[in-house]
Amino acid sequence: MLWSDKKYPFLFIGLLFFAVSIIVCSPEPTQGIYYLEDNLCNERYSEAEQSLLPIPFRGGQLCVYPDYHISSGIRTPLDLGDAFTLVNRLGLRLPTPEVVDSIYVHADIKIAPIPMPPTSEMTTVAYYVRHDSLINAQLRGLGFDPGPSLREGLKAKLIAGHKKDVVYINPNSTKVAIYGWHRLNGNPIQPYSTVHHSGYYDYSHGVRPVSPEYFKDGSWIVW
Secondary structure (H helix, E strand, C coil): CCCCCCCCHHHHHHHHHHHHHHHHHHCHHHHHHHHHHHHHHHHHCCCCCCCCCEEECEEEEEEEECCCCECCCEECCEEEEHHHHHHHHHCCCCHHHHHHHHHHHCEEEEECCCCCCCCCCCCCCHHHHHHHHHHHHHHCCCCCCCCCCCCCCCCCCCCCCEEEEEEEECCCCCCCCCEEECCCCCEEEEECCCCCCCCCCCCECCCCCEEEEEEEEEEEECC
């Protein structure tokens, strides 16, 4: 056949248009990377209660909960034993201060800490329910609607600054380790502390599971 046949010029033009459209419509490389890592996080840790999000970590990507542990629609504190039970069941782990700082730096939404009076009631359910409602009110003030399940209006948003983190310590420790509650200037209210016994928790504590591995150069690395 010769190119002078009528159908070949039209075929050539159509193929050229298709190739150009692929180039123009391709996503930016950064978008592709984050989308890929997000999928990897949730495929790797499919038992998680929340959809994990990737954050930069040691030259790779670490998978983290976007918010603290939630029970019955409320951000619920746990003592050390229950915190380890939770993360072990999910195949995850507690963060370290290094991870807590990185989560804050890369958070999509930074909330100002809301300390409440340190009374004898600060360990009661009523106190942390009240604190949770104040957090949600601040989110709404920033233009985000948590919705009845807390996550409806916050999908794919990493939130930080609203709790102290229960951080990793020896599971057999008689003390609980806490750290964080960053102010908007980036400085934490709570330095690393093991003052409280392992069964202690109050309204200001939060448990945020993170992955025990990070993804770098095509491999999962235990940290």
